[in-house]
Amino acid sequence: MKLLGLLAGCALMAGAASNDTFLIRDADVYPVTGPVMQGVSVLVQDGKIADIGAKLTPPKGIRIVEAKGLRVYPGMIDSATELGLQEIESVRETEDTGEIGQFMPQLRALAAVNPASEHFPVVRVNGITSVMTFPSSGSAGAGGGGGGRFGGGERQFISGQAALIHTDGWTWDDMAVKPFAALHLIFPxxxxxxxxxxxxxxxxxxxxxxxxxxxxxxxxxxxxxxxxIDSINQFFDDARVYQKAKAANLPGFRTDLKFEAMIPVLDGKVPVAITASRASAIHDAVQFAGKQNVKIVILEPRDLKQAAAELKEKNIPVILGRVLALPENEDDAYDSAHTLAAEAYKAGVKFALGTFGNEFVRNLPYEAAAAVAFGLPYDEALKAITINPAQIWGVADQVGSVEKGKWADLIVTNGDPLEVQTQISHLYMKGKEVELNNRQIELYHKYLNRP
Amino acid sequence: MRIAIAALLALAPLGAQTIAIQNATILTVTHGTIKGSILVRDGKIAEVGDKVLVPSGATVIDATGQYVIPGMVDAHTHIAADGGVNEGSISDSSMVDIRDVLNPEDIALYRALAGGETTIHILHGSANAVGGQCVTIKTRWGKDAHGLIFQGAPPGIKFALGENPKRSGNPTGRTATGAAPAARYPATRMGVEDTIRQAFTDAKAYQAEWNEYRAKVARGENAIPPRKDLRLEPLVEVLQGTRIVSCHGYRADELLMMLHVAKDFGFKIDLFVHGLEGYKIADEIAAQGAGVSTFSDWWIYKVEAADAIPYNAAILAKKGIVVSLNSDDAELMRHINIEAAKIMKYGRLSENDALAMVTLNPAKQLRVDKWVGSIDAGKDADLAIYDKYPLSASAKVLKVLIDGTVYFDRDKALADNLKAQQDRQKLIEKEKQNQTRQQPARRPTV
Structure with missing residues (x-):
């Protein structure tokens, strides 16, 4: 009896504490995957979107969030960051990307994510609810010229496992959306x-x-x-031999952490995210993928014009780098970086956006807006930071749009989230309201009110 | 005589033509937003308003549905300075001058122009406590170095505080010969203050020597002029108030230190550049009439940028300080309008106050606001025409005028670039053919 009472008490407490059930009333919902629904309500139950409609009958006593005149969008996703792994760019002690070693598939970005990093509250107040965090950002312009910025400066090929994480959580366990979302390969x-x-x-x-x-x-x-390239192929071949030996349970088989980490990649369950900027590198990366029969995603391609046909044919998605970037060559059109997203769209290549760094993750929606200025249809820009990354990283059943059954990763805004002036009034992750506060806002109020 | 004048008029430069920009939404900065026209004559804005009579023969730019803002002003850039911007060998390098290394062919100039920036201040780097002399130019792409210079704009000088100037006092690594590099004073913020105070102490003494000499000459006495000191001359100009003072600094403590130095030696700080913790001592900065040129949202790239907040500009502006947003970067300067929009988000400043931070305010800081920074009759016709509302990331620049001349036209730029790419391809093909022809005959293998 005592035990029962205790259990009931726990259940009550859990019920009282569970703030992931509520109704957003009378909002304009922009699901991204379908047309705008005006003046509808969104029912969130146990952190998931239970229903969307004009005439919902919410459970009695449910918390109501009045949203007349406001808009609901899915939380945004940045497909290339080092969030949680890097705090202050210039201080080595705060940097955990770019380990030593050429082939390091066993390294897990997730387990090095610092959930208390000041970067998380900074990016989430701008509506970014999930990010891919990479064990090494690679180096962009050079077409993969080196591993992390630190890590002894050795040339890295496989830097480790990138994770898709939420931008809020008590632990990195809490934050994980997909712990091993991609294997990061920096192509020569x-x-x-x-x-x-x-x-x-x-x-x-x-x-x-x-x-x-x-x-x-x-x-x-x-x-x-x-x-x-041969050495990369060799590594993959060796991993396959290992996989077979393991499956056959050959005598003398010994666990190898590197090859163990390769198995989901060889099985096609986890894509290889390949940093390859120039046309020749992209082409060779595609050839490599074909030969090894692995799924790939190209990171930060620059020569899209030449590479697009092949990428489209092979159905390979890309993560575009910053839209607001300098042209690669002096004689390129001044807007050549700005128009990459529009080019990818026109060529039919699937793409998402990444900010490739930490300092400017919060500007992700403005990068998308800049792509609109230079020819990308607006809806496609919004998709590039919501549903497209969810699809590319294999989590479209959970996040990336406002649809029944998905996690309630939502932002409530007073306007278009790609417009700089738009303010976010509520933010939910897995249906839990996240306070729109951070140290910067605290400092703002503190010093604005300095006597 | 009359013929002579007519001939001179005919020879007048391109900038002297009359241009009418019609049917535009005009964000003037000084007197609100107008739907109407801008008449440009002789390189100046002749008239702005909803009813502007367009003289016959004027070139008409139809800007229906488009927006015009003043050509933007960037108080902190490092482009077009050939061969580096840091004379890093010494801590006190006021004798060097960016004017001497202006490179009019730096493509960054063209790109800044294409982003709507028409006036920029090119600064010496931040390696030295007392840095070099700086220059204000217009982004007149295609002109030579002399043609870039903003005539009438006062020259500048840069000081630097904090991590950068003390870095050479804490050297790491090895030199080319394998030896540890020698430490250069200063290594601390204390030493930075000392270096700057010493420089101004020297300058004061030098100024006094010259004053004494001139007084003697005025009295008709025989006098030997003091030895000219190229390091101290610009500092004397600072003391006289004829040279723009930029001071690179991040933390509130070092900014406050510099305010004390300026007060003690009797000069004004026109602009703190970065000034990321300026918001912590806004009252002190305001009391001394100093300006701040900051970033909208850069932060945490180094320790002294850890407390940088995107509300800095808004707090400073609310305390009455003249605030500008600068780029310090060849990429950011291509869309500094977006930085202004961010201040409408962070701190909710008005459209006009935000736009002023990339136009009129930096013009004031650089003391060129009687010529540029707003759309007013009599000012230089430096204008940026956007396809959409410019305080947005989804707008782009279509045309840019400087001194009434169209220096950038997007349609033409894209067409020219396409032609250049085609020409380049032709040259490559030709070279390939040449190589095939010139290939030596294979040596017989037997």
């Missing part, structure tokens, strides 16, 4: 003509190689490049 790239060879970074020999046409330097660089 051919050095550019005239710019220090890949094999020999010797500035004295490289120009000579160019002057001499297809002479030693270039051939050498090609060889080194091919050797790097």
């Amino acid at each position: 790239s051919m050095p550019r003509a005239g710019r220090g060879g890949g094999a020999s970074g010797n500035p004295d020999t490289a120009p000579a190689a160019v002057a001499g046409g297809a002479a030693g330097g270039v051939a050498q660089a090609k060889q080194a490049y091919q050797a790097q």
